[in-house]
Amino acid sequence: MEGINQKVLPAISTMKDFEKFLESSYEFCIVMDFHIGQLNAISTMAERARKSIIIHVDLIKGLSRDEYAAIYLCQNIKLAGLISTHSSVIQTAKKKNKIAIQRIFLIDGQSLEKSYRLIENSKPDYVEVLPGLMPRMISTVKENIKIPIITGGLITTAEDIEEAIKAGAVAVTTSNRELWKLNDRE
Numbered sequence: 001m002e003g004i005n006q007k008v009l010p011a012i013s014t015m016k017d018f019e020k021f022l023e024s025s026y027e028f029c030i031v032m033d034f035h036i037g038q039l040n041a042i043s044t045m046a047e048r049a050r051k052s053i054i055i056h057v058d059l060i061k062g063l064s065r066d067e068y069a070a071i072y073l074c075q076n077i078k079l080a081g082l083i084s085t086h087s088s089v090i091q092t093a094k095k096k097n098k099i100a101i102q103r104i105f106l107i108d109g110q111s112l113e114k115s116y117r118l119i120e121n122s123k124p125d126y127v128e129v130l131p132g133l134m135p136r137m138i139s140t141v142k143e144n145i146k147i148p149i150i151t152g153g154l155i156t157t158a159e160d161i162e163e164a165i166k167a168g169a170v171a172v173t174t175s176n177r178e179l180w181k182l183n184d185r186e
Helices: 015-023 036-048 067-076 087-095 109-122 135-145 158-166 177-185
Strands: 008-012 028-031 052-056 081-084 099-105 126-130 149-152 169-174
Touching (some): 008 149, 008 177, 015 028, 015 036, 015 177, 028 036, 036 052, 052 099, 067 081, 067 087, 081 087, 087 099, 087 109, 109 135, 135 149, 135 158, 158 169, 158 177
Parallel strands (some): 008 028, 008 169, 028 052, 052 081, 081 099, 099 126, 126 149, 149 169
C-alpha cells in the first residue's frame, strides 16, 4: 500500500471537479457526494489517468456506511482507500490492504477522548481531524496517536493549509479548486 504524498487532497463532489482533478498534477483525491452508480465510471477514468481515488464511504449516496459497503467497494471498485467515521469500515479497508482514513470531529473534550478510543480500536493509516482550523488541536492529536494526520473543514486560504501543515498535518482536504493550485507550487 502506498502512502499519500501531497499537501493538498482535493475533495471531489462533482464531475466537473473530478475532470479538473484528472487534469491536475495530483495523484490522490477524495471522492464524495456521488451516487453509487457513478463509482465504476469514476474509478475507470482515474485509472486511465493514473490517478488514485479515496472514497468517502459516509458521503456516497445509495451506500450503507458499514463493513459490507466497504467490502463491496474494495472488491468492485478500483480505489486506493476509504475514509469514514465508522471503525468497521476502517478495519475492513485495512484487511483489504487499502488506505484507511478515520475521520473524527472535535467539538469538545469528550469527543476528543471518544476519538482516541475509536482510533485505538480501528488503527487507521491516517486520521482526518475536523475542523481543520485548529492547529493547536492538530498538534495535540498528533502527539497522542502517533498516526499521520490529515485535516479539513473550513479551510479557505493557503495560510490555513500552511498552519495545518506546520501544526503536524501531512495533508489538508479541500473542495476549493483555487487551493488545489498549491500543488503546482510545491
